Amino acid sequence: MLKPxxxxxxxxxxxxxxxxxxxxxxxxxxxxxxxxxxxEAAGKLVxxxxxxxxxxxxxxxxxxxxxNNNNAEHAxxxxxxxxxxxxxxxxxxxxxxxxxxxxxxETCKCRKVDFLDFLRSGSKDVDEFVxxxxxxxxxxxx
Numbered sequence: 001m002l003k004p005x006x007x008x009x010x011x012x013x014x015x016x017x018x019x020x021x022x023x024x025x026x027x028x029x030x031x032x033x034x035x036x037x038x039x040e041a042a043g044k045l046v047x048x049x050x051x052x053x054x055x056x057x058x059x060x061x062x063x064x065x066x067x068n069n070n071n072a073e074h075a076x077x078x079x080x081x082x083x084x085x086x087x088x089x090x091x092x093x094x095x096x097x098x099x100x101x102x103x104x105x106e107t108c109k110c111r112k113v114d115f116l117d118f119l120r121s122g123s124k125d126v127d128e129f130v131x132x133x134x135x136x137x138x139x140x141x142x
Contacts, residue, residue: 001025001026001029004022004025005022005067006067008022009067013064014059014064014065014067015064016060016062019059019060020060022060023060026057026060030049030053033049033050034046075106078102078106082098086098104118104126107126108126111126111127111130113133
């Protein structure tokens with residue numbers, strides 16, 4: 001069931017109009033799940049699949065929603081590393097400020113913006129900073 005979906009994502013991207021055709025095969029898959037006369041581990045797996053059905057296939061319903069959680073896992077790595085370094089040696093306010101900076105830093109990484117350049121700019125919006133930088137580069141080119 002998943003192989004054709006992933007192939008379509010690779011070929012056509014994360015677009016609802018190309019992925020919608022897989023809803024029927026997913027419905028058939030879930031109708032075929034039977035938790036009668038199976039082992040305890042398989043029963044728990046079937047229960048978990050049924051419970052998370054709406055969450056697992058969200059990417060079929062919306063454009064540009066990743067089919068995996070790699071982006072989310074990557075975003076959490078920076079916090080996990082910071083947590084190990086801090087090891088409880090901060091106040092609630094200090095942690096809040098640190099998390100805001102970490103969030104801005106990760107946003108800059110995702111937008112391919114130099115974090116230090118963004119901080120030096122005094123801008124409070126990463127997207128605005130990116131647009132302003134693009135406009136300045138265009139003006140210099142002309």
